[in-house]
Amino acid sequence: MLTIDSLRAWGADIETGLNRCINNEAFYLRLVDKCIRDEAFVQLKASVEAGDLARGFELAHALKGSTSNLALDPVSRPVTEITELLRSRTDTDYSVLLNQIMSERDALINLL
Numbered sequence: 001m002l003t004i005d006s007l008r009a010w011g012a013d014i015e016t017g018l019n020r021c022i023n024n025e026a027f028y029l030r031l032v033d034k035c036i037r038d039e040a041f042v043q044l045k046a047s048v049e050a051g052d053l054a055r056g057f058e059l060a061h062a063l064k065g066s067t068s069n070l071a072l073d074p075v076s077r078p079v080t081e082i083t084e085l086l087r088s089r090t091d092t093d094y095s096v097l098l099n100q101i102m103s104e105r106d107a108l109i110n111l112l
Helices: 004-010 014-020 025-036 040-049 053-069 073-087 095-110
Strands: none
Touching: 004 014, 004 025, 014 025, 025 095, 040 053, 040 073, 040 095, 053 073, 073 095
8 A cells, every 4th residue: 555654665755745745645645646657657668669769758757747746756866867868869778767767666556
């Protein structure tokens, strides 16, 4: 079950996330649940692996906003990093970041 304590143990900055949700725990948890179920994670991976870096950037940028606003730091950090690489269309192997993003997202899903 997704709880404030399980999110804190996972590494989320609960105080910041809750503050952005006017300290409403139920609202915060609903937003986190919605965020981690977002198909943009899977679409990001597929787009980048297919070489569509423009679409990958759009998806990463959206995920950066939602994960950062909710202070989901373990997934927000690699999402932010890949967003900036995709913004500049950097020629690099994105697989390490994609795997880290998906691994952290999966860890969050396991908290459900």
